[in-house]
Amino acid sequence: MYEALNWASSYLTHHGRDANAGEYIMKHILQVERSQMLARLHDVLSEEQTKEFERLVHLHAEGVPVQHMTGTEEFYGRIFSVNSDVLIPRPETEELVYYALEKIKDMKSPVIADIGTGSGAIAITMKCERPEANVYAIDLSKAALKIAENNANKLGVPIQFLHGDLLEPLIQRNIKVDLLLSNPPYIPNHERETLSAVVVDHEPHMALFGGEDGLDLYRKITRQLPFVLKVGGIAGVETGAGQTEAVAAIFQETFPDRDVKIMYDINGKDRMVFLHV
Structure with missing residues (x-):
């Protein structure tokens, strides 16, 4: 997971997007809070999770808001x-x-x-x-x-x-x-x-x-x-x-x-x- 988040940060920065968006996408995929995600940074993602994470990161790089991928926002x-x-x-x-x-x-x-x-x-x-x-x-x-x-x-x-x-x-x-x-x-x-x-x-x-x-x-x-x-x-x-x-x-x-x-x-x-x- 750590490597995936690092890749997302670099990739999104290169495309002029928020470098932290990868964290929101990862939380959505794993259905966990940020603290739980950080505690599992060295877990290995499944092939399915990796593909979905990469797909959503690419979508955000293209301009799709993270909130539209997750369907939610906190207020x-x-x-x-x-x-x-x-x-x-x-x-x-x-x-x-x-x-x-x-x-x-x-x-x-x-x-x-x-x-x-x-x-x-x-x-x-x-x-x-x-x-x-x-x-x-x-x-x-x-x-x-x-x-x-x-x-x-x-x-x-x-x-x-x-x-x-x-x-x-x-x-x-x-x-x-x-x-x-x-x-x-x-x-x-x-x-x-x-x-x-x-x-x-x-x-x-x-x-x-x-x-x-x-x-x-x-x-x-x-x-x-x-x-x-x-x-x-x-x-x-x-x-x-x-x-x-x-x-x-x-x-x-x-x-x-x-x-x-x-x-x-x-x-x-x-x-x-x-x-x-």
Whole structure:
């Protein structure tokens, strides 16, 4: 196994991929945790295991995300099913959830909405962490909603899934929320050519690109917020690098007298904006 992992690291580095991806593939093949895998580094792989490992390493070198091979990704300590219909949950989004949970810790039975839910990672995590909350998950993609519903069922949490564009399903039903969260598409269209094939060729473009400057969805969400947020409510969004000031300004334009805060991730990068109404 040790030799196989070394080969994978070198091969993937040569092809411009994450050198550590071989470990994730090996864990998937052996169906073990990383600690168990490391304890077995000197085990000899079977011929079948070796062939499958090499096949998946070659696939990742060609650009296929490891998460699409394993069919899963971990988020906030839980395993979520993913495929090409949804954005693969990122660690940065865990911090959006963390800050949101801190901000609503004194709210009783909050009503929460996750806009553009994708795999359901945000909505389901909020429900798992705050079981008494009433959680809505919205997406324009019916295929994404199917994945999200499957994840909610597997994790045993009741979520109200709504199909539609941004906040429209909430507005149509006259639903008011205490907390609205979203990790909307924020990559500017012109940056498409700079993205890794792992992302641009395998993740849904409707979950990636946010118009010419990447801010189209923030503008649309903000215009709809007054119809959805309760008095004293909170909206929190994740942004791309260097976008927080612009997103904060979009919030402030619609809510000039309200508190808007830029939040920083664990690496000190400004990646989130929260609006308190």
